Amino acid sequence: MLSSLLSLLIVSAIFNNVIMAQFLGTCPFLGVSKSIETASGMGLAVIFVMVLANIITYFVQALLVWANVAYLQTLAFILVIAALVQMVEIILKKISPGLYKALGIYLPLITTNCAVLGIALLAVKKNYSLIESIVYSFATALGFLIAIVLFAGVREQLRFSKIPRSMEGFPIALITTGIMALAFMGFAGFKLPF
């Protein structure tokens, strides 16, 4: 049980990385990766929201199935996630101004992060239990944090390099991500020892 959870953690965070292999959450990945500081802020906010969203959508899904309206899944999930993000923002502002200051500006951006909805839908599709779903969402968000911080590191260096005019901005960012994705592909076929 524990080893299967551990392998789920490693596979979802590294091998099947949310950006590099699944293309979820590319917009904030490209948008908020100008410096390592903002990238890690965004990454932490995503971990926070994604785990909460997966816990809540687990029960929402159970409720939908119980009421025999499972086809309302997409609609229900996106509304729950949007409401959740708003609530987290308000609660953080009240109880932890320090954390709010660190994560605050990233929270509204997360509603449009397709990774949050995507991972919630995938967890349902894969029939995960509550614990598996929590581990899965935490690991995926951790993978996002790793990817965005690594990428921000590369991008900080990119500022000092000479880049052809037409490659500036998005093109060079995408190609850099492509090369990083190539590196992440090296994990494919790697066998876990447990």
Place this chain on the structure above:
Amino acid sequence: MSINLKDELYRGVVTENPIFRIVLGMCPTLATSTSATNAFGMGISVIAVLICSNMVISMLRNIIPGKVRIPAFIVVIATFVTVVDLLIAAFLPSLYEALGIFIPLIVVNCIILGRAEAYAAKNPVLPSIIDGLVMGIGFTASLTLLGSMREFLSSGMIFGYLIAPFKHQFILMILAPGAFITLGLTLAFINFLQSKES
């Protein structure tokens, strides 16, 4: 108010192309451009959702209070996405299998909410429908172009038809790195053309 369809089409496909000019909706672009067929299927689904949501949002634009407009738009969009999702699952099971999670994720596609907020919420019904159509065509055309390039480079085929029988297959192009690199180079090429023009 008369609408010049040709000008509108030019706006959707060239000057305000959602993928190449405004760079919105990266996730589905990267994920569903593995082949021309998948890309085209995704494009058509987005056109359907975009036209319907633009139409309904434009009809309701004077009824929805400004403060709750974003959640209201999302409900409208999610309804049509669910319809499209169920239709594809019923009639095109192989496409459903290939696009997978990215059909329900049309809900959070920035292009659709972007058009609702920027256009449909301020304009009458007919222009909004046309705006949805031309933006959808722009999205579909660019997505299909990317899909064709990746499919061609990896297997020499476009839409499943063999164009150039390569001796070796360049599998990388249909994998994740190929998606990023193809889109990056295409954007760079478009920037290059633009700099030549001016």
